[in-house]
Amino acid sequence: MADNDLFRVRFQELKPAMRPEEAHLESSRCLYCYDAPCIQACPTHIDVPRFIKQIASKNVEGSGKTILEANALGHSCARVCPVEVLCEGSCVYLAWHEKPIEIARLQRYATDHLHENDLEPFKPGKDNGKPVAVIGAGPAGLSCAYYLRRLGHPVTVFEKQKVPGGLNSHGVAEYKMTQETSLDEVKKLLELGAKLEDGVEIGKDVTAALLEKKFSAVFVGIGLGPTNRLNVPGEELDGVWDALSFIWHVKRRKLAPLGKSETTIVIGAGNTSIDAVTQSKRTGAGRVLMAYRRGESDMSAYDFEYALAKSDGAEFLWNAAPVAILGRKKVEGVRFQRTKLKKDGSLELLKETFDVKCDRVIKAIGQSKLTGLASKLGLGLDQGGRIAVNPTTLATSRKRWFAGGDSINGGKEVVNAAADGKRAAWHIHASLTGAKTPAPEHAYWVATIEGKKLVQTPNPAERLNG
Amino acid sequence: MADLSTNCAGIKSPNPFWLASAPPANSGEQVMRAFDHGWGGAVWKTLGEDPPVINVTSRYGAIDIGGQKIAGLNNVELITDRPLADNLKEIYQVKKRYPKHAVVASLMVPCERASWHDIVKRVEDAGCDGLELNFGCPHGMSERGMGSAVGQIPEYTQRVTEYVKEIAKTPVLVKLTPNITDIRYPARAAKAGGADGVSLINTINSVMGVNLDTLTPKFAVGGKGAHGGYCGPAVKPIALNMVSQISNDPETRGLPMSGIGGISTWSDAVEFMLLGCSSVQLCTAVMHYGFRIVEELNAGLSDWMDQKGFKKLDDFIGLSAPNIVEWKHLNLHHKTVAKIQPDKCIECQLCFVACNDTAHQCIAIPAKPTAKGRKRVPVVIEEDCVGCNLCSLVCPVDGCIEMTPVKTGHAPLTWEQYTKNGFKGYKEVYKRMHS
Numbered sequence: 049m050a051d052n053d054l055f056r057v058r059f060q061e062l063k064p065a066m067r068p069e070e071a072h073l074e075s076s077r078c079l080y081c082y083d084a085p086c087i088q089a090c091p092t093h094i095d096v097p098r099f100i101k102q103i104a105s106k107n108v109e110g111s112g113k114t115i116l117e118a119n120a121l122g123h124s125c126a127r128v129c130p131v132e133v134l135c136e137g138s139c140v141y142l143a144w145h146e147k148p149i150e151i152a153r154l155q156r157y158a159t160d161h162l163h164e165n166d167l168e169p170f171k172p173g174k175d176n177g178k179p180v181a182v183i184g185a186g187p188a189g190l191s192c193a194y195y196l197r198r199l200g201h202p203v204t205v206f207e208k209q210k211v212p213g214g215l216n217s218h219g220v221a222e223y224k225m226t227q228e229t230s231l232d233e234v235k236k237l238l239e240l241g242a243k244l245e246d247g248v249e250i251g252k253d254v255t256a257a258l259l260e261k262k263f264s265a266v267f268v269g270i271g272l273g274p275t276n277r278l279n280v281p282g283e284e285l286d287g288v289w290d291a292l293s294f295i296w297h298v299k300r301r302k303l304a305p306l307g308k309s310e311t312t313i314v315i316g317a318g319n320t321s322i323d324a325v326t327q328s329k330r331t332g333a334g335r336v337l338m339a340y341r342r343g344e345s346d347m348s349a350y351d352f353e354y355a356l357a358k359s360d361g362a363e364f365l366w367n368a369a370p371v372a373i374l375g376r377k378k379v380e381g382v383r384f385q386r387t388k389l390k391k392d393g394s395l396e397l398l399k400e401t402f403d404v405k406c407d408r409v410i411k412a413i414g415q416s417k418l419t420g421l422a423s424k425l426g427l428g429l430d431q432g433g434r435i436a437v438n439p440t441t442l443a444t445s446r447k448r449w450f451a452g453g454d455s456i457n458g459g460k461e462v463v464n465a466a467a468d469g470k471r472a473a474w475h476i477h478a479s480l481t482g483a484k485t486p487a488p489e490h491a492y493w494v495a496t497i498e499g500k501k502l503v504q505t506p507n508p509a510e511r512l513n514g
Numbered sequence: 515m516a517d518l519s520t521n522c523a524g525i526k527s528p529n530p531f532w533l534a535s536a537p538p539a540n541s542g543e544q545v546m547r548a549f550d551h552g553w554g555g556a557v558w559k560t561l562g563e564d565p566p567v568i569n570v571t572s573r574y575g576a577i578d579i580g581g582q583k584i585a586g587l588n589n590v591e592l593i594t595d596r597p598l599a600d601n602l603k604e605i606y607q608v609k610k611r612y613p614k615h616a617v618v619a620s621l622m623v624p625c626e627r628a629s630w631h632d633i634v635k636r637v638e639d640a641g642c643d644g645l646e647l648n649f650g651c652p653h654g655m656s657e658r659g660m661g662s663a664v665g666q667i668p669e670y671t672q673r674v675t676e677y678v679k680e681i682a683k684t685p686v687l688v689k690l691t692p693n694i695t696d697i698r699y700p701a702r703a704a705k706a707g708g709a710d711g712v713s714l715i716n717t718i719n720s721v722m723g724v725n726l727d728t729l730t731p732k733f734a735v736g737g738k739g740a741h742g743g744y745c746g747p748a749v750k751p752i753a754l755n756m757v758s759q760i761s762n763d764p765e766t767r768g769l770p771m772s773g774i775g776g777i778s779t780w781s782d783a784v785e786f787m788l789l790g791c792s793s794v795q796l797c798t799a800v801m802h803y804g805f806r807i808v809e810e811l812n813a814g815l816s817d818w819m820d821q822k823g824f825k826k827l828d829d830f831i832g833l834s835a836p837n838i839v840e841w842k843h844l845n846l847h848h849k850t851v852a853k854i855q856p857d858k859c860i861e862c863q864l865c866f867v868a869c870n871d872t873a874h875q876c877i878a879i880p881a882k883p884t885a886k887g888r889k890r891v892p893v894v895i896e897e898d899c900v901g902c903n904l905c906s907l908v909c910p911v912d913g914c915i916e917m918t919p920v921k922t923g924h925a926p927l928t929w930e931q932y933t934k935n936g937f938k939g940y941k942e943v944y945k946r947m948h949s
Contacts, residue, residue, distance in 0.1 A: 082867035
C-alpha cells in the first residue's frame with residue numbers, strides 16, 4: 049500500500065467531524081445540567097452545557113466563543129482529550145445507564161466552524177507596555193500567550209523547534225489529530241499578536257538574564273525531554289526507537305526511515321506506549337507486542353486506549369522486565385526477566401528469563417525531565433524533578449517567572465497545560481499591573497480558572513433538618 | 515375487542531377517528547384510501563361556492579422542539595380549490611363504496627340564507643352523513659366575512675346555524691374558532707341556532723416566526739407572510755380546556771362534541787372523549803405520518819378499553835368532565851410534597867436550580883452525601899415545599915421525583931367555603947405561607 053493510501057485507510061480519525069444534523073440532534077439530547085459535572089471534570093472548566101445549548105440553538109459561532117473563553121486550545125482538546133475520563137466520563141447520562149453526550153465531537157463541531165470560517169471571537173487587549181516572554185510554543189505556552197494578548201501584554205514566544213505546537217504537533221497519534229490541525233490552531237492562536245521566534249533555544253541562543261532584561265515576566269512551558277533510557281545493553285542497536293521520534297516519523301507521513309517490521313516490541317504501558325503500538329500496527333508491522341514490567345491492572349494507559357490496542361490486534365507481555373536488547377548490529381530480540389508483584393506493591397525479579405525475537409523495539413517508558421535546563425534558568429525544582437510552583441499562581445521560585453504544563457506536572461494532558469497557561473496568564477497580569485479583579489471583558493474566563501460561576505444560585509442546605 | 519362504533523350528534527361511524535376537514539380529506543381518492551386504512555369518518559375539505567378559491571404556494575410552517583419535528587403546525591391554505599361539482603361527485607362515489615363510514619361535508623359560503631340553502635341541498639343530495647359549518651378558519655376566508663369572522667360573533671353563529679337548520683336533513687355540527695375570549699358564548703349560540711353538536715377547536719391565529727437572515731416571516735410568499743392557523747400537539751391543552759368548558763357549562767352540557775386539536779395518539783383521543791367528545795378529528799399527525807397512524811389509534815383505544823373494562827365508547831365519554839371545576843372549588847387543605855428518590859437521581863441539578871431560582875427555594879444539596887456513591891443528590895426541605903410540581907416536571911428521570919400526598923389532618927376547605935365562613939378554618943396553607 050502506498051503511504052498516502054495507508055494513511056487514508058488506516059489512520060481515519062477516531063472522532064470524526066459531525067454533520068450539522070448530527071450535531072443538532074446530539075446537542076438537543078444534552079440535559080443542560082446545573083453545576084454540570086462535565087464542567088467540573090474539565091481542567092479548563094469549559095461551560096459545556098452552555099456551548100452545547102448554543103449549538104442546539106444554532107449559534108455555532110457563540111458556541112466556539114464559549115469554548116475558547118475557557119480553553120484557548122479547545123480545537124485540539126476536542127480531538128486529543130481523554131474525554132472518557134474527563135467530561136464525557138462524568139456525564140449524568142452514565143448514571144442513567146445511557147450513552148453520554150458526545151461532548152468532544154460537539155466541541156470539534158463548534159471550533160471547526162471558527163476555523164473553517166476564519167472567525168476569531170476575541171481581540172487583543174489595549175497594549176499595556178508590559179511585555180512577557182513565553183518559553184515553549186507547546187499547549188501551555190500558547191495558551192498563556194493567547195490570554196496574555198487578550199489582557200494587552202506584548203508577547204514573544206520562543207520555540208526551540210522549527211515546527212511549533214509542542215506535543216500537539218509532534219507527539220499525538222495521527223488518528224487523533226493531524227499535524228496540520230495542530231498547526232492551524234497555532235496559527236490562529238498567534239493571530240492575537242503574539243510573536244513566534246522559532247528555532248531559538250533558551251539557555252543557549254538567549255540567556256535567562258537577557259530575557260529578564262527585555263521582558264517584564266517570563267512563562268516557562270518547556271515540557272519534558274526525550275524518552276527515558278532503559279539502561280540495558282543493546283539500547284544503541286539499529287531498530288531501537290524512542291516512542292516520540294517513532295511517532296514523529298509517522299506524523300510526517302514518511303515511513304521509509306522506519307523500515308519494515310515483522311515483529312515490534314513496545315516497552316512500557318502508558319498512553320504513549322499505546323500510541324506506539326497502534327501506529328506500529330497501522331503502519332504495517334506484522335506482530336506488535338507490548339511489554340510491561342508489571343501486570344495488566346497496574347498499566348497507566350486509560351482503559352479505552354488499552355481497548356484500542358487490543359482491537360488493533362496487539363499482544364501483551366505482562367510481568368516482563370527488559371534486561372537486554374539482543375542483536376549484533378540490528379535488533380534481533382529482547383531478553384526479559386519475569387517479575388512478580390509483592391504484597392507491598394514493589395516488584396520482585398524472578399530468576400526466569402526468556403527471549404522474544406523481534407526486529408524493532410520502541411521505548412515508551414516516559415519522558416525525562418529537563419532538570420538541567422530548569423536549573424540553568426534558576427528555577428527551583430520539587431522532589432520529583434519538576435519545576436516547583438505556587439499551585440494558585442504558578443509562580444516559580446524566581447521572581448516574575450511562572451511555569452506550567454508538563455514541566456510542572458511531570459506529564460499530563462494537553463488540557464492540563466492549557467489550564468495552566470490560562471491560570472498563569474491571569475496571575476502574571478495581576479502581578480505586573482496590581483489588578484485584583486478582572487476588567488468586565490475578562491471576568492468570565494478568569495472565573496473559569498477556579499471553575500467558578502459569576503453568579504451562583506444559593507444552596508439552602510442550612511435549612512435541611514439534621 | 516371493544517366496540518369502537520360511535521354516534522356523534524347523530525352521525526354514525528365504525529370508530530371515533532375522523533379525518534379533520536383539511537388537506538388529508540381533499541379528494542375522494544384520499545378519503546377512500548383513509549377508510550381502507552381504518553379511519554371511521556372524514557370531514558371533507560371545506561366546500562364553498564364556485565368559482566373555487568385560489569391558494570398561494572408556500573402554505574405551511576412548523577415549530578420543531580429539541581429534535582422533535584412539527585410540535586406545532588401553521589397553515590394559510592384556504593378551503594377547497596377544486597370545483598364544487600367535482601367534490602360532490604366524489605362524495606357520492608365515496609358514500610356508495612363506504613356506506614357505513616361517516617362523510618361529513620364541511621361548508622363555508624357567504625352569510626346569506628340563499629347561499630347556505632343552496633349548498634346544503636347540494637351536499638345532502640350527494641349523500642353526505644352530516645354537515646359541519648366552518649365558522650372557524652382564521653385566515654384568508656375570515657377577511658371575506660366567512661370562517662372565524664362568523665364564529666367570533668355569537669349572533670352570526672346563531673343566525674347562520676338557523677339558516678342551515680331550516681332545510682338540513684342531516685345532523686349539523688358547528689365548528690368553533692378558539693380565537694375568542696370565552697368559547698361558551700359561540701357554543702351557546704350554536705345550540706340556540708339548533709346545532710346538533712359542535713366541533714372544536716379550529717386553528718389558532720399565529721405567526722410562526724421571523725427568519726433572522728432575511729428578516730421575513732418564517733414561511734413566506736415572496737417575502738410576505740400572513741397570519742395562519744396553528745394546530746398540532748402544541749395546541750392540545752387549549753382544545754381540552756375549551757371542550758371541558760362546553761361540557762361543564764349548564765347551558766351546553768350534553769351537547770355532542772367532535773374533538774379536534776393536537777391529537778396524535780389514541781391516548782390523546784381518549785382524553786378528549788373523557789371530557790365529553792363522541793368523535794375526534796385528526797389532521798397534523800396524519801399530515802406528519804400518513805393515514806397508517808389510524809391502525810394504532812384503533813388498536814390502542816381498544817386495548818385501553820379492554821384493560822379498563824369499557825365495552826363501548828359511551829361507557830366512558832364525559833367521565834372526567836366533572837373533575838374539571840372552577841378554582842374556587844379546589845381543596846386548600848390538600849397537600850403534596852416532592853420526594854426525590856436518591857437511587858434514581860442522576861444529579862443533573864435541574865430541580866435544584868428550578869426550585870431555587872424560580873420556585874420556592876426548598877431544594878438543597880446537603881453538605882454530606884445522602885447515599886453511598888451519590889455525591890450531590892438534592893433533598894427537599896419538606897416543610898417549605900408548596901407542592902408546586904415544578905421539580906418533578908423538570909426532572910428528566912421518570913419516577914425520580916414524586917409528588918407525595920401528605921395528611922394534614924384538616925377537613926377539606928375550598929376558597930368558596932373559606933370566604934363564606936368569614937375567612938375561618940384556613941389552617942394548613944396559611945400556616946405554611948405566613949409562619
